[in-house]
Amino acid sequence: MKYYVVDAFADNVFEGNPAGVCIMDDWIPMEKMEKIAIENNLSETAFAVKEGNSYGLRWFTPGGEIDLCGHATLATAYVVFRFVEKNADVLHFNTKKANHHLIVRKNDDLFEMDFPTIIPERYHLTDLMVDALGAVPVEVLRTSRDLIFIFDSEDTVKKLTPDFSKIKQFPVGLSAYVTAKSKEFDFVARAFWPKINVDEDPVCGTMYCSLIPYWREQNGLDKMVARQVSKRGGTVYCEFCGERVKLSGRAALYLIGDICVDEE
Incomplete structure (x- = not known):
């Protein structure tokens, strides 16, 4: 099986967030995808299969399948644009776990992803949260999946x-x-995922689905530039479009190889 590693939201190799990508002719068993993700030990490995005019898409962390992932979608689109559909400028993905329809457009060296807007709601702060983070946020928000902590200092x-x-x-x-x-x-922003065995995600695309509407409410801007301040770092170009958000970034190819697995 052909295997790629792409640094997403990166201007150069060794920046942004690395994702494994497997473009397959047919789906392999879920257990095999789980084992490949564990063996790769990246925050996400994406698996895609052409289905009509779009691609079926699944993402696996070392801790299991996840319902939405931005950087591995960008990485998958990069591979398809560069190696599979070289004349395409728009790709459509249908995700298997949560049935999202995702669109990625190629604009020169930027890849623009069309994702659902996720509106966070206010949540309460606990002593455990302060103890775990080591600092006191000014506000706590929650989506159906994630917690968001707002701080008054970039430092x-x-x-x-x-x-x-x-x-x-x-x-x-x-x-x-x-x-x-x-x-x-x-x-x-930064993103911590220890519950799925990823302590810090270098650049987390789906995080911006909820951060964009929050910060738009604060500053009134529809278009923003965000920086993920992890050790690797990455820049995300953000746009609020009502029920959808657009996330854009660059990508850099790190590796092309072959995964040797028994597909019986």
Whole structure:
């Protein structure tokens, strides 16, 4: 099976968020995809199969399948545009776990993803949250899947050293996002996923589905530039479009190889 590793939301290799990508003729058993994701040990490995005029798409973390992933979608689109459908400028993906319809457009060296808007709601702060994060947020928000912590200082977000074992104890929230207003960018953010064995995701595309509507409410901007301030770092170009958001970024190819598996 042909295998690619692409650094998504990256201007150069070794930046952004690496994702594994497998473009297949037919689906292989779910257990095989889970094992490949564990063996690859990246935050996500994407599997795609051409189905009519679109691609079926699934993402697996080392801890199991996930319902929505931005950076691995960008990485998959990069591979399809470059190696499979070289004359295409728009790709459609239908996700298998949550039945999302995702669109990716190629605009010069930027890849623009059309994702659903996720509106967060206010949530309450607990002592466990403060203890786990090591700092006191000014606001806590929640989506159906994730927790969002708003801080009043960009430096605080950059310097956080969370206790991941305590984040795992949060009774709600598959992930913990932290964000603050920025001087150089419109806002900065980080994403922690210890519950699925990914302590910090270098650049988390789906996080921006909920951060874009929040920050638009704060600053009134439909278009924003965000910076994920993880160790690797990455820049995300954001646009609010009502019920949809657009996430754009660049990508860099790191690896092309072959996975040797028994498909019986």
